[in-house]
Amino acid sequence: LRALALGQGDFRLLDQAGRWRRKADFRGQWVLLYFGFTHCPDICPEELGKLSRAVALLEREPGLPPVQPLFITVDPERDDAAALGRYLQDFHPRLLGLTGSPEEVRAAGSAYRVYASAGPKDEDGDYIVDHTVLIYLLGPDGLFLDYYGRSKTDAQIAQSVRRHMETYEPLLD
Amino acid sequence: VVKMSAPTMEERKACWGARDEFWRCLDRHADDDSKCEKLRLSFESRCPQQWVKYFDKRRDFLKYKRKLETEGYHPPEAAGKS
Numbered sequence: 001l002r003a004l005a006l007g008q009g010d011f012r013l014l015d016q017a018g019r020w021r022r023k024a025d026f027r028g029q030w031v032l033l034y035f036g037f038t039h040c041p042d043i044c045p046e047e048l049g050k051l052s053r054a055v056a057l058l059e060r061e062p063g064l065p066p067v068q069p070l071f072i073t074v075d076p077e078r079d080d081a082a083a084l085g086r087y088l089q090d091f092h093p094r095l096l097g098l099t100g101s102p103e104e105v106r107a108a109g110s111a112y113r114v115y116a117s118a119g120p121k122d123e124d125g126d127y128i129v130d131h132t133v134l135i136y137l138l139g140p141d142g143l144f145l146d147y148y149g150r151s152k153t154d155a156q157i158a159q160s161v162r163r164h165m166e167t168y169e170p171l172l173d
Numbered sequence: 174v175v176k177m178s179a180p181t182m183e184e185r186k187a188c189w190g191a192r193d194e195f196w197r198c199l200d201r202h203a204d205d206d207s208k209c210e211k212l213r214l215s216f217e218s219r220c221p222q223q224w225v226k227y228f229d230k231r232r233d234f235l236k237y238k239r240k241l242e243t244e245g246y247h248p249p250e251a252a253g254k255s
Binding site for chain 1: 177178179180181182185188189220221222223224226227228
């Protein structure tokens with residue numbers, strides 16, 4: 001992980017309230033990050049629900065630092081700030097959504113080796129974006145510490161995050 | 174060009190419910206979809222077209238997976254490609 005140091009570099013993206021957020025703004029915070037899109041048939045709502053529940057479980061434990069839930073779109077063409085606002089209100093109240101230009105969004109995704117590929121448009125212009133389905137844990141130095149796939153439950157994620165918090169040592173000097 | 178809004182949580186749940194009813198019908202009738210036309214139409218009316226295609230593929234994949242698990246893998250015959 002040290003050699004990989006995934007998640008370096010910066011990004012400048014817009015949140016659902018229309019504020020610019022840089023990667024550095026999240027320094028010092030634990031983050032659970034998910035890449036998805038609002039027109040997603042089922043996987044994204046399920047994973048965001050799970051992510052929200054994992055954060056809620058961690059909130060109930062005294063003495064742990066807060067975890068920032070974060071969503072970055074892989075469909076910036078359709079997912080503007082307003083679309084994110086509508087979509088994310090159904091999940092954790094602190095869930096922050098980020099969007100931007102296709103270039104900025106692609107750069108943010110590639111820093112975490114995220115794969116995203118928009119499928120063909122139908123006659124309504126609708127399409128599905130095929131993408132990596134993972135929840136990423138970022139430590140306070142902004143680097144990727146762990147990832148959780150579809151099979152991990154909210155409790156398993158919360159337990160893993162707690163363990164990382166207890167044993168955390170910064171990866172980069 | 175007006176961007177289509179993504180389905181709301183309520184709309185998603187209505188779509189998933191219609192899909193599940195349709196799939197349960199198919200399960201009851203060994204995938205004979207002529208027996209489930211009404212539920213098929215309900216599913217198509219409650220879900221975006223892209224999602225109908227996506228869930229149809231998912232159903233095919235789940236059937237194929239079940240077949241592999243029960244019957245084992247039989248490589249398809251080479252269709253003239255070398």
